[in-house]
Amino acid sequence: MKMELQLLVDKDCQLQKFPGKGGWTFLLFPELLVEKKTPFGMRKVSGQIDSYEFAEMTLMPFGKGVLFLPVKSEIRKKIGKGEGDWVRVRLFTEAIEETEDELMTCLKDAPLALERFLQLPEEEREMHIQSINDLKIQDRKVEKIVRLIEQLERNL
Incomplete structure (x- = not known):
């Protein structure tokens, strides 16, 4: 599975309690909004807090969407x-790039759907890819890809 890390935050922050x-x-992190999905x-x-590197920590809702x-x-x-101390x-x-690869492979078998998908604004294409990517069960991902292709072919 191909993974690419996307930078969310790179700044100095004050530890609060x-x-x-x-x-x-x-x-x-007021600049990061709660993901409703x-x-x-x-x-x-x-990421990293000063010199301490970590993997798989969880950002949690604080209130007011941050x-x-x-x-x-x-x-x-x-x-x-x-x-009260400041940290970097x-x-x-x-x-996950794999979802985009899977989707594009499927779309190549449906030329009309591929053409319409590529005509969508980039933001909308990314939204579709992310909604597929958010599903944890492979069968559900496949179902979502099939539904998207059907919608594109019907021009919905």
């Missing part, structure tokens, strides 16, 4: 930072 005993320490709007990311990243004590100890953050999300 929820008030009260046992409150989580976190980083807030994922469970509870959560999003898996990999996301935050909990920063475990293990990470804070390794980078020597705590609440780079976050990546994985973009």
